Amino acid sequence: MGERNQLYPIFLKVHQLNVLIVGGGNVGLEKLSFLLKSSPNAIVEVVAPRFLPELVDLVHQYDSVKLTMKKFKKKMLKKRHLVIACTDDLEINKKIYDLSRKRFLICNIADTPDLCDYYLGGIVTKGNVKIAISTNGKSPTTAKRLREFFEEVLPDDINKMVLNLNEYRKTLKGNFEEKVEKMNKITETLKNI
Numbered sequence: 001m002g003e004r005n006q007l008y009p010i011f012l013k014v015h016q017l018n019v020l021i022v023g024g025g026n027v028g029l030e031k032l033s034f035l036l037k038s039s040p041n042a043i044v045e046v047v048a049p050r051f052l053p054e055l056v057d058l059v060h061q062y063d064s065v066k067l068t069m070k071k072f073k074k075k076m077l078k079k080r081h082l083v084i085a086c087t088d089d090l091e092i093n094k095k096i097y098d099l100s101r102k103r104f105l106i107c108n109i110a111d112t113p114d115l116c117d118y119y120l121g122g123i124v125t126k127g128n129v130k131i132a133i134s135t136n137g138k139s140p141t142t143a144k145r146l147r148e149f150f151e152e153v154l155p156d157d158i159n160k161m162v163l164n165l166n167e168y169r170k171t172l173k174g175n176f177e178e179k180v181e182k183m184n185k186i187t188e189t190l191k192n193i
Contacts, residue, residue: 003136005134005135005136006136007118007119007134007136009132009134011130011132012039012082014035014039014041014042014043014044014082015039015041015042015043015064016043017042017043017081017082018043018045018079018080018081018082019035019042019043019044019045019080019081019082019083019084020044020045020047020076020077020080020082020083020084021035021044021045021046021047021083021084021085021086022046022047022048022072022076022083022084022085022086022087022092022093022096023046023048023084023085023086023087023088023110024046024047024048024049024050024051024052024055024067025048025052025055025086025087025088026052027086027110027111028046028048028051028052028055028086029052029054029055029058030086031084031086031108031110031120032044032046032055032058032059032065033058034120034123035120036058036062036065037123038123038125038130040062041064042064042065043064043065044062044064044065044066045065045066045067045068045076046059046065046066046067046068047068047070047072047076048068048069048070048087049069049070049071050069051067051069055067072087072092072096074099077096077099077100077103077105080103080105081105081106082105082106082107083096083100083105083106083107083108084107084108084110084120085097085107085108085109085110086109086110090112093109093110093112093115094109094115096109097109097115106118108120113137116137119134119136119137121133121134121135121143122134122140122143122144122146122147123147124147124150124151124154126151126154126155126156126158126159127158127159127160127162127163128159128162128163129154129158129159129162131150131154133146133147133150165183165186165187168186169183
């Protein structure tokens with residue numbers, strides 16, 4: 001058996017967390033866009049000495065995102081949960097990573113897998129269904145193609161099925177194992193899609 005992806009996938013409620021993005025260029029725009037596409041109510045502060053006009057335009061569409069036109073200072077890490085550094089200066093990015101680690105903050109340094117506690121993978125969203133795709137930081141292009149594949153093959157009405165199954169689940173009687181068994185039986189046909 002070859003190399004195996006050992007990342008642990010989680011879905012964060014970033015509308016309840018405080019996210020810092022350091023960098024106002026193309027990569028900062030990409031990271032912010034990706035975050036807001038998946039979580040439009042994410043609480044984010046973007047810090048940089050200057051910003052792309054497209055990034056400024058994007059921020060104006062979201063009340064929960066703030067721009068701070070300053071150079072990064074370590075005090076900016078206070079009261080944060082998640083950090084993304086995407087400046088064009090590897091030394092600054094490394095400093096942000098080291099400072100984040102000292103504060104037990106999880107940090108992503110763009111395009112530097114060795115300085116990442118997490119990766120931003122491909123995401124497919126259809127209503128309440130969300131699928132995250134990771135290539136262990138090896139091939140973002142593969143993650144993109146898999147995202148496109150799942151967007152195409154997942155039925156648009158999958159959310160209706162999820163809501164119906166949720167209502168059905170609420171009507172089930174019995175202990176936990178019995179409920180799981182009933183839900184497994186009713187959803188068994190999904191394996192054949």
